[in-house]
Amino acid sequence: MNQLLIEMLEQLNIHNLEELPNLNVYLLNRRVTCMTVSAIVEAIHTACFTKKKIVIAHYNAHGFNLSMQLPWFYNFLQEVEIAHCDGSGILKAMSYMGLELPIQYRASYTDLMPSLLQHCYQHGFSIFLLGSKPQHLEVALDRLRKRYPSLKLSGHHGYFKTDDPHQNETVIRQINSAKPDILIVGMGMPLQENWIRLHRDYLNVHAIMCGGAIIDRLAGVVRDCPKLLSNLGLEWLYRLCCEPKRLAARYLFGNPAFAFQVALAKLYGSQLKVECMRTTRYSCLKDRGSSNALSTCKLEYDSSAEIYSSTKHFGHCLVEAGLLTQAQVEIARSEQKSTGMNLDEVLLHKKWLNQQTIEYFKEKAVLLDRSMSLGASLHTKTTALL
Template identity: 80%
Template sequence: MQYRVSYTLLMPTLLQHCYHHGFSVFLLGSKPQHLDAALYRLRKQYPSLKLSGHHGYFKTDDPHQNEAVIRQINSAKPDILIVGMGMPLQENWIRLHRDYLNVHAIMCGGAIIDRLAGVVTDCPKLLSDIGLEWLYRLCREPKRLAARYLFGNPAFVFQVALAKLYGSPLKVEYMQPMSQVRLKAKDSSDNFCSNSKLQYTSSTTVTTNMEHLSHCLIAAGLLTQTQLEIAQSEQQLSGMNLDEVLLQKKWLNQQTIEYFKEKVVLLDRSMSLGASLPTKTTALL
């Protein structure tokens, strides 16, 4: 049998597995009334299944609303989080907030919550088995899905072809847990700054002190790229400086920021003079 990944086939099997093994599920997305309908139907079908959820109609660019949603998810402690907010919103939301989610697995669901609520009908098995589920969905929702299937799919195939021809091999990087990142010793930052002078003196893309500071903190393991993106987003909304946002989020303390600011200024001076840092300063770094 040819292997296919379709939520039409996957969700019943997944829910049945969770039901029998006591795993909990959290649904994030859809309209409030559709979410309630999905939860009601699932609880009726799987009485002892641990289910909870939150609708997807909140401002994803509002830090306070995001924190409230994340707090609710973490309070439920689900084994599986299914995010059904549509592409690419759901993927971006997961990318920005996955480090703060206390879950074992995260799945992008698209319109799966609407399907579970009975608002969107599943594709007939006959069409699904011959690979025409996309055509069924297009006929059901032509206005919403025409651009995706008639233009998006060919564009995707073209991008894959270009990547195979000209792209470099993918690299898999290990992501450290937040607890380890936050407990990084000061020695890590010392080693980084002393070993990375060449990297910064050869870079032409870093042009400001704050950019130097953020890159230095990331490479030292004291700040993640995800945290930086969240902080920059909140900075634009609040008008605060980047270091003020980092302090407010309690990701860094004032002493650490001042320490790195001092070293970045020294680094900038060295770059502008075209000379290397003094031996004594390098030892301090």
């Protein structure tokens, strides 16, 4: 771990990798929600308990490339509640850009799905699987029912016309009739994201997950990558060897394209933005089989403020110095959102400031961020002692 993450953990008084904070890391302005597997399962638990709807998507090199090519896909991933890291390539890109994160932040479905299924089995949450071929879906459901006998499972295959309103209505009606807590859509990227984007509001579920090939994996049609290869960041090579015809273009062309984009960002001085997320935790005390498995859940709120952001106070510092007006800062931020450029790139493009001035005030903003976040952390600790 590098110095930045060490400072975060020290300010949050965290000494165990199992207690890693949930982070929003903005890589080329793409918000990647860095969460451990247990934290994602906990977020799903919270959504089911509070009866709120969340969408869980994920970033890998392929998804990152799609976010560069498809504006709607970029917007979807920016707007979902969780867009977790699903590939070593994303962690390596962050490391290259200056932030080295532990491997625990790679929440692949190989690790996530078993943890989620076990959690649902213990706490009585129901699951609906949408996707794959009819025969593969039935095999997946059959295997899960044998392993988790009391887990409420249902599903529908993914071989329907997603652009047909009547067929979509039928599928949505079946999902809502089953009243699942969790919907896992495994149609492949970006079809599954588009389907969720268009129909989220009509789905009466608490957590919607983009599952990729997870149903085929559960059916045993697609084999999970061995842990050793996965930890070495070679899952892409394993999958390419298993499905060369389908995945050749994605990996042989997509991976170099992703690396090239990150290299260009590094060359032109693009910086990461890192935030520590606020979280709400529910600790359930009931065991599986209870008629009201969530009746004794305890609410714990993590009041830790944002820990580090290289640009949060940048605009404020420029206004305080009299270099820009607040109106100019708002215009620049608006352009930043619409164009995907960094704030400093917008300011340079408009010729409001030169590079040297921008670099000076960005360093000043970082110091201010650290000072304020440390103060917030100390305030939280002091309050807890009173």
